Amino acid sequence: MVVPTYDEALNLAWIVERLRRAQPDFDVLVVDDDSPDGTGxxxxxxxxxxxxxxxxxxxxxxxLGAAYLHGFAHALDAGYDVIGEMDADGSHQPEQLDRLYAALADADLVIGSRWVPGGSVVNWPRRRELLSRGGNLYVRLLLGVRVRDATAGFRLFRRTTLEKIDLATVRSTGYVFQTDLVARTLNAGLTVREVPIEFVERVRGDSKMSGAVATESLKRITEWGLRERSRRVRAALGSGRGRR
Ligand SMILES: Nc1nc2c(ncn2[C@@H]2O[C@H](COP(=O)(O)OP(=O)(O)O[C@H]3O[C@H](CO)[C@@H](O)[C@H](O)[C@@H]3O)[C@@H](O)[C@H]2O)c(=O)[nH]1
Incomplete structure (x- = not known):
């Protein structure tokens, strides 16, 4: 499991211990961005x-996206067949990984989802819930991505999935990275499955969600959506001309 960290000194030991207990066969790669609080x-x-x-x-x-890209490159080099993502703050519960792993039997990417039936959030401020639900709705409308929780960060990828989605061309540095990877997986004709999870708001430390992170997401999703629309229009005009 790749676990990105920035200022998670109050959470890291606790979450790694839980992860190792829940999945003794899993290896953990912490990717730390020189956290000022000594997480590294x-x-x-x-x-x-x-x-x-x-x-x-x-x-x-x-x-977050840059940290994951770095971590994935290491995990791929090391030869792992399954590579996962998990927050370090306790929002994602390692005890639920069994269900994600089982679902990977017939999927290329499994997402621990808050917004499918059976999924839930605990103690999330109303503002964050609205932001997540609204963001996911925007992703579905603009990108046509048929996934309820494309922004979620609790996931398991098959190695082959990461090899097929051309990580070298990913430019998303912030949280929009999550949506980028879901869209790439679906565009590659691969299967995405969502498994309901209970997402628990952190009790220690602070979220790194910021205005800049939200703006990058809005900007990129809008750009991708408009680009895809104009591609479809050009394709339709082209095939119309061909028929005449
Ligand atoms: N290395 C590194 N780690 C980072 C950075 N920014 C955030 N992280 C780490 O990424 C994880 C998620 O960050 P949070 O700030 O705790 O995210 P959140 O707002 O609680 O969570 C929401 O967004 C996440 C990002 O996709 C989602 O993973 C999560 O499910 C949720 O929707 C944490 O382990 C945090 O330390 C960064 O710049 N660099």
Missing amino acids: RIADELAAADPHVSVLHRTAKGG
Whole structure:
């Protein structure tokens, strides 16, 4: 599992311990962006005590997407067949990974979803719930992506999925990375399955969601949607001309 961290000193040891207990066969790769609160040092201590834990130290805060790209490159190089994503703050419960893993039997990407029947959020401020539901609706309308929770960050990918979606061309640095990867997976003709999860708002530390992160998401999704629409219009005009 790739676990990106920025200022998660209050959460990291707790979540890694839960993850290792819930899935003793899984390895954990913490990708830390030189967190000022010393998360990187805690990650080093966890790695020193457990051969299933390793750490990638990045030199500065580069965004969630950039951290995942770095982590995925390492996991692919290391030869893993299944590569996962999970937040470090306890929002994603390692105890629910069994169900995600089982669903990967007939899928190329499994998403732990808050917005399918059976999914839920606990203690999320109303504002965040609206932002997530509204963002996902926007993604469905503009990109035609038939997924209820395209912004979720609790996932399992088959290695082959990451190999097919051309990660070298991904430019999404922030949270829009999540939507980008879902759209790429579907565009590659691969299967995405959503498994209901209970998402629990963090109790320690702060979310790194910011105005800049939200703006990047809005801008990119709008650009992709408009580009796709004009591509469809051009294709329709082209085939119309061909028929005349
Ligand atoms: N390395 C690194 N990690 C980061 C960065 N920004 C955030 N993170 C880490 O990414 C995880 C998610 O960040 P949060 O700030 O806790 O996200 P949230 O608002 O609670 O969660 C929402 O957005 C996430 C991003 O896609 C989703 O994963 C999550 O499901 C939820 O919808 C945490 O482990 C956090 O430390 C960064 O720039 N660099």
